[in-house]
Amino acid sequence: MAKVPVQFTLNGAEKAEFIESGTTLLNALRDKIGDTSPKGGCHQGTCGACSVIIDGELRLSCLTLAETCNGADIKTTAGLAEGGVLHPLQRAFLDAFATQCGFCTPGMIMAAKVLLDRTPNPSREDVVEALSGNICRCTGYEPIIQAVLVAARANSQNAA
Amino acid sequence: MAIRRGRGVAAINYPTGMNLGGDPTQALVHSTPTGNFMVTLSSVDLGQGMKQIMAQICAETIGVPTDRVVVDTADTDTGPHCMGTFASRGTHRAGNAVIQAAKEARQVMLEVAAEELEVNASDLETDGQGNIQVKGAPQKSISIFDVALSAHFKRGRSISGRGMFLIPRSYPEKETGAMKPSTCYAHACTVAEVEVDDETGEVTVLTVKNVFEIGRALNPKMVEQQLVGGSWMGISHALYETTEPYYPNRDHGGTDFNQYLMPGPGDLAQTEIIVLERPSADGPFGAKGPGEMCANPQIPAVANAVFDAVGVRIDTLPITPERILRALKAQTTG
Numbered sequence: 001m002a003k004v005p006v007q008f009t010l011n012g013a014e015k016a017e018f019i020e021s022g023t024t025l026l027n028a029l030r031d032k033i034g035d036t037s038p039k040g041g042c043h044q045g046t047c048g049a050c051s052v053i054i055d056g057e058l059r060l061s062c063l064t065l066a067e068t069c070n071g072a073d074i075k076t077t078a079g080l081a082e083g084g085v086l087h088p089l090q091r092a093f094l095d096a097f098a099t100q101c102g103f104c105t106p107g108m109i110m111a112a113k114v115l116l117d118r119t120p121n122p123s124r125e126d127v128v129e130a131l132s133g134n135i136c137r138c139t140g141y142e143p144i145i146q147a148v149l150v151a152a153r154a155n156s157q158n159a160a
Numbered sequence: 161m162a163i164r165r166g167r168g169v170a171a172i173n174y175p176t177g178m179n180l181g182g183d184p185t186q187a188l189v190h191s192t193p194t195g196n197f198m199v200t201l202s203s204v205d206l207g208q209g210m211k212q213i214m215a216q217i218c219a220e221t222i223g224v225p226t227d228r229v230v231v232d233t234a235d236t237d238t239g240p241h242c243m244g245t246f247a248s249r250g251t252h253r254a255g256n257a258v259i260q261a262a263k264e265a266r267q268v269m270l271e272v273a274a275e276e277l278e279v280n281a282s283d284l285e286t287d288g289q290g291n292i293q294v295k296g297a298p299q300k301s302i303s304i305f306d307v308a309l310s311a312h313f314k315r316g317r318s319i320s321g322r323g324m325f326l327i328p329r330s331y332p333e334k335e336t337g338a339m340k341p342s343t344c345y346a347h348a349c350t351v352a353e354v355e356v357d358d359e360t361g362e363v364t365v366l367t368v369k370n371v372f373e374i375g376r377a378l379n380p381k382m383v384e385q386q387l388v389g390g391s392w393m394g395i396s397h398a399l400y401e402t403t404e405p406y407y408p409n410r411d412h413g414g415t416d417f418n419q420y421l422m423p424g425p426g427d428l429a430q431t432e433i434i435v436l437e438r439p440s441a442d443g444p445f446g447a448k449g450p451g452e453m454c455a456n457p458q459i460p461a462v463a464n465a466v467f468d469a470v471g472v473r474i475d476t477l478p479i480t481p482e483r484i485l486r487a488l489k490a491q492t493t494g
Contacts, residue, residue: 046418097385101207128425138207140392141425143385 008072010035011079019066025059026050028066029076037078037106041135048134051107052076058114077106080113088158089113089151096147100138107134112148122152161359165366166469170460171349174453175342176443177249179327185249186240187257189218189265190320195290195308197222197265199231202239203254208451209382210250216378217255217444221262222269223286224304240323248449251378252344255444256325264321269304272311272319276302344440346448347373350394350457352429356469358488361481363466365395365429368458373436375448380435387433387454394458395429396422399478 003018010033017032026043029035029052041049043062050062053075080087089109092098099105108131115122115130122130127148136144177183188200199218205211215229222229233239242254267281273292274281277300285295286304293301311317332339353366370391377383400421405412414420439446459477467473472487 042416042418044418097381100209100385100389103207131425135422135424137422138389139385140389140431141428142388142392142431145425145428 004067006066006070008069008074010074011076017066021067023066024062025052025054025064025066025069025074026061029061029074035076035078037076039103039106041103041107046135047104047107048111049104049107051110051134053110053114056114056117058111075110075113077109080109087113088154089116089148092147092151092154093144096143096150098139098143098147104134104136104138108136108144112151115148116152116155120152120156122148124149163355163357164469165353165355166465166467167351167353168461168464168466168468169349169351170457170464171347172453172457172460173345173347174248174449174456176252176344176346176440176449177243177247177327178342179330180341182326182329183243183249183253184324184326185242185253185257186325187214187254187261187323188240188320189222189258189261189323190318191265191269191308191311193308193312195224195228195304195306197224197229197262199229199258199261200239201231201233201254201258202236202242203250204234204245206245208245208250208386209379210245210254212382213251213378214254214258217258218262220445221259222266223288223292224290225288228290228304246452247342248346248451248453250449250451251447252440252443252449253325253327255378255447256442257323259323259444260325261321261323264323265319266321268311268317268319268321269307272315272317273302273307275315276307276310344375344442344448346375346450346453348453348457350391350461352395352458352461352465354462354465354469356466356484358470358484361484361488363399363462363479363481363484365399365462365465367430367432368395368461369432369434370454370457371434371436372450372454373438374450374453375440375443376437376446377435377450378445378447383435383450384433386450387435388431390451390454391431391433391458392423392428393455395462397455397477398459398462399423399480402478405480 004021007016019028038052038061039049041047045060045063052061054072089112111130111134127145190198199214211231214231215226218229219226270281270284284292290304291301311319330340349371351369355364440448474483
């Protein structure tokens, strides 16, 4: 099959690749571009480990065709830290021991980032709702919920 | 028809490892030329933090900061033998092996330092910051960096050690059948509060209060993390998880992990964890195995709470709405 060109912005940098038509964004990011922060958990849209942010919306990269992302602004967990300084969400996940095996963590952080971008002071129910599309099998979720709430408080203190 | 509330309690004893066929783990420790220490294991870190714990155990034994230790795990082709990461055995079995290996490496390190300082090795101590000094005369000291360089380039010594921990196989006594299939018991007790809808059979776990006695908590935050996740998983075992809902009939069995139910972030019980530390006699620095044991007491506690709420005794897991409704029906018609 003929390869198709795809061009988008990934974490602020222009990316251009030729891909097999039908390649998922997840595989394009991991195998072609080398950003392995989105994880392939179920490859059918139920686990949330592959979550990325496309034009400000939380998306499952395993169900998104890369060729539909031309011109898009894509963000992944790999792009969150600035100059070696961790994003408040990453810091909070570490401090709250919200990661064990780590496989769900990038997807959790993406889901939490979209929540905090829109709702800077979320309630616990808001956080639970925002994380409900992401599966974790280690932590029991509570440390993750706490981490997101801590990051939200850190953000609002910085803004004040 | 009503929402009925119930409370259940359960306590467990839980072994660390199992030695029905002998239960060994081996470890190797060696220094790099710059005085970092490498721990080589076949044991696997599944995310529970084994690498961190082994680094702490090695560092404490040798007398160096934890960040001077690198742990390499999980290559069973090349690493020293380990039975595996299961049965809450990693910290206990591998930890004991690492202590033995690290002690041997420490002895060589002190011997090399003794030659450099022209003193007796038995007069030396580590300062925990990366230096070796004469007891009572800390101004006479040498860095472990320099000791390692000396061992590698000048004295031709390998600062290394071998570790082996084995719980031998236990055979049953001929007369009584009594045997000792496991060692080093941890303990836990859980009180669970539930609401049961006697119309739908649905169970909501409101609170779980857990007390865990796990020997010495070698890394208290990581122990807490394990126990919180484990408590959640215990509720999952009690109410959700199965691959064979109508065993031996395969109907309605899940075919992949998407159909294998576990509670999500919206299904969490309010969870309390209390840790009691009674150091074990045979564990590394008094540790027992907090891993698998922590997901057990919630199961009978939830079953007892369901009984307290609606008066039916469910003895098959998971405790599904269907099983509760069938039991309630049998109760009223029986």
